[in-house]
Amino acid sequence: MSNVTYDELGKKTNELAGFLRENGFAAHASHPAGGVVMYPHLAQKAGLGYRGTHGMLITPEFGPRQRLSAIFTSIQNLPVNTDDDHSWIPEFCAKCGKCIKNCPGNAIIQEKSSENGKTRTKVIKDLCSGCTICMRGCSFNRRGYMQIKDKYEKSKEIIS
Template identity: 40%
Template sequence: MTKKRMKGGKMQDFLAELEDDESTILGYEGVFLSGPGSPQRDEFRDPDRPMSPPSGLKERVLFLIRIMPHMRRIRRAQKQSVISLDTNPENPRTIADDDFIRDLELTLTGMGFSEIGYARVCEDEIFKQKGILYTNAIVITAPMDRAKIDTVPSIDGSDTFFASYAMLGEIVNRVADHLRAHGFGAQADPALGGKVSFPNLAENAKIGLRGRHGLLISPQNGPCQRIAAVYTSITNLPVRSENPHLWIREFCMTCGECARHCPGGAIDPGSKRRRPFIDAKKCHPYFEEHHGCGVCIRVCPFHLQGYETIRAMVKERQDSAVME
């Protein structure tokens, strides 16, 4: 049964429809549900503050011309990720040889992705009221336009946010179809929404590490990326045992640029907290008003200077400390 739509225009209906699709998955046999320690997914929607296109005529026209096409692609990808579940094989294969994994990664090369990793998902990592069909995850990232990130908050910034969401939604559906064609079960989880925390999942896949702003920081894109996943019946994915990016955590504890510049004051400024903490209630109002934000990405040293530059600087400091 379809939920009653809240007032607030097409944007509000769009978000409600995404939730309707997600709830469909809960009815599938064998679905893995959230655990007792699972978090609640932060929703970028408030019944008292319905999100709708900008009010100014120029801004509204730009939004409709540049953002709405991405939203339609996102909607199609989300719909396809649910409809395609009925095409999963009845008795899916569970073991993939090295050649298949290598061919899969080569197939992805031409799709516009940045990095790929593999992870296991435990029940306490699944958001409350969400579900996944398999606990083996293929994690994929796609870049955002760095020049547009430099302008946020702006229509250009919103454009690259939604474009990355749309592209990743299409990629994970293609990957899921590819897996099914070879006898494996698959569930695409597009970038907008997510049944689990994608930054956390990507960190578990050793693609990078979450910064103070809660976003994944990776060698290729710094914090300028979106993340999506494909859950699969393949049980022998090449999961990495060590994360080479742990040094990022210590750097972020002494940096704090994102917290100092956050317009909503949503990022924890304390230096003692070792895990990211974002106050969604402070983040959402500004995000909704500007249809995106991204200031924390724009001011992040990993965006401004690059991953390798920061790593070299940290290593130099560590070497100097040892010599002293």
């Protein structure tokens, strides 16, 4: 992904923040090349998708192939998506593990949490070169989201 993509998204983010300010709302644009929050976490909280093992947001529309930015605003009473439509993704990712196996820098690791004993995945930023091999190898990149979800749900029915 070239810097042009990040530049264009940054410009659009700033334009939208400017539009909000012109209409009486406080708005702070956070550039896609690095901001004050982890965008995949923020997007997951907004109900846009779910963070995969590789740390990227997985959405029905684009799988792991999107760039994110954010605008912090004073708008009140925005609709909140309380559906948990993407909650099956962590279990699928835990069984898949392609991104962990394919990472040339060994930047994606699994470790047991000392708090609850559950296995969690972590991306070691210093080892990640940004090569996108994890994204290219991701099942959600190769097949459609709904196709994977349907197959996953059928496998759960067989086990039940």
